[in-house]
Amino acid sequence: MKYPLDCEASFKNTYLFWLSRFIRNKITGLSNRQVNNKERLAQILQELILGFDSIKELKLVVKEVRNIGINSIHVYYIPLEKLYTFLINYGAASMKEIDEELLSDFLATETSTLSDATKKNYRIALITFFNYLDKQNEAENGNVYRYGIELKNWGGLSGKSGTKLPSFMQKDEVSTFIQAIESYPFSSKIAARNRLMIKIILYTGIRVSEAINIDLKDFNKDGNAYIIQVRGKGNKPRVVMIKEEIIRKDLKEWNEVKSSSNNLLLCNQKGNPLSQAYISSIVEKILLSVGIRKEKNGAHMLRHTFATMLYQKSKDLILVQESLGHADINTSRIYTHFDKDRLKQTTDIF
Template sequence: MKYSLDCEETFTQTYMFWLSRFIRNKITTLSNRQVKDKDRLTQILHELSIGYKEIEELKSTVKEVRNIGINSIHVYFIPLGKLFKFMSNYGPKSMKEIDEELLSDFLATQTSKLSDATKKNYRIALVTFFNYIDKQNEETNGNTYRFGIELKNWGGLSGKSGQKLPSFMKKDEVQKFIQAIDSYEFSNKIAARNRLILKIILYTGVRVSEAINIHMKDFNKDEDAYIIQVRGKGNKPRVVMIKELIIGKDLNEWNEIKTCQNNLLLCNQKGNELTQAYISSIVEKILLSVGIRKEKNGAHMLRHTFATMLYQKSKDLILVQESLGHADINTSRIYTHFDKDKLKQTTDIF
């Protein structure tokens, strides 16, 4: 069913109508392999078809959709949510007042401090959103309004790769962080669990989404280590390993008190899956407690740290690729930027 472009009384209502429907459309087209609560997702899709009136309400729903298992939905919502706030200051009366020039102004002012990769995501979100409206709007006379947004000439990108060097901890910082994991004062009920998941991420380089989805059947003892099978992007399986000496004590303490549903290794106190936001908040608190400050203090920084140290020690890019589960070795190549031995060679040229 198609709708009039300015289908509500005010610009705000119209924008929220189209944004709600667009988010619903993206949910149904993104991968659903990791979806945990099908009934709740069905309910959310129904709510989105009706539409939300407040941006914060939609933001909360998008966060819930991510936790349910549609991990990439925020890539579309964040830029469009910021565009909503940008347009609120601009004060348009109709969606038809939005054009390429206005969107270029938005990108120029709102993405100045973002990486090229994130800037590309912003552009893709805008182009996809207005292309969706182009196909779904129709007036009573049968005419369709076309935005035709392409943003091909937007000059905000500084290079072709769109890749930014990741934040990571140096060797001495890693030692401080590891010591802080064991000394940080968590609540007794969750202390062993929190130490366990942070060590698994840091010592194996798994993604946070992979760590919180580990099942007991995929966590097996092998001599003096544990072999863990994780499911990466595209539901691709791979195997990582961690020594028993590192996690044995925390694992035993956690197994004595945990009451996880769905055979999960790690869960919250209600037995449900942990959230990525919660894990990142723990990492940030520990980092700040020992005076370590990075551009990005979230849990994903632990994965970058693992990959950087692995390459520095092994000089084996294939090993890095296989350990991180990268489909393309060029994704892993970024960690060669931290090869200090090669950099030192440049200091002796003359």
């Protein structure tokens, strides 16, 4: 069913109407392999049809969708939430006031401090949203309003000035962090689980989304190590390993208190997967407790730390690519920037 681009309500309500329907459209199109609460997701899809009175209500629902297992929905939502605030401050009264020039102004002001990868996500979110509007709006006389947004001439991505090197821990900081994992005052029921979870991410370099979905059938002991099969982006499987001695104690304690009988290695007390936001908050608290502060203190920083140390020790870019599950080796090349042995050669030129 199609709707007029501008309804009789205020601009705020009109934008929220379209954003809610767009988010619903994206949820139904994204991978649902990790969904852990089908009933609640079905309810949310109905709520998105009814719409919301405020952006805060919609934001809470999107956060819930992520926790349910549609993790990538925020890639579309965050830029469009920022656009909502930008348009309100601009004083927009009609959806028809939005054009390429206004969107370019938005990108220039809102993404100036972001990486090129994030800038690209913003651009894609805008193009996808307005393509959706092109297809779904229709006036009473049957006419359709076309945006035709392409943003080809936006110059925010020219060059590599927006690219940032990833945050990672130095070797001494890693030692401090590992000690802090053992001493941090977790709640007794989840202490072993949290230590196990963080160690697996740190010692294998797997993504947080991969860690929270480890199936027990894919977690097997092999000699003095555990072999873990994980599924990365695009549902591509790969295998990582971790020494048994690193997780033996925590794994034993977690298995003794784990109340759920599901097949997840790591879960909450109801048996549902842990959220990525929860894990990142735990990692950040441990880091801050020992005075380690990085530009990004979340759990993904542990993956960068693993990859950096792996390359420094092995000088094997193929090994880094295979361990991290990168489809393109050029993605792995970022870690060559931290090769101190090669950099030291530059100090002897003169």
